[in-house]
Amino acid sequence: MISDTLNRWLNSPEYKADLSEALTKIVKGVSYSDNESDVAQHFTLGIYELLKKKAD
Numbered sequence: 001m002i003s004d005t006l007n008r009w010l011n012s013p014e015y016k017a018d019l020s021e022a023l024t025k026i027v028k029g030v031s032y033s034d035n036e037s038d039v040a041q042h043f044t045l046g047i048y049e050l051l052k053k054k055a056d
Contacts, residue, residue, distance in 0.1 A: 009054065022050040 009015050029042030 018050055018053060022046045025049075 023046070026042050026046035029046070030039050033039045033042060
């Protein structure tokens, strides 16, 4: 079942490491952002990359 698979991933050490990496990238990108649009782009890209990595 999809929800069981997702739940296992969300509770795994792999997810915590992947999330930490994604958040680090987001924070670094946001620190160089000049406006709200750039902040949103870094956040969206960071989350997208996190989910894409799991989908591959």
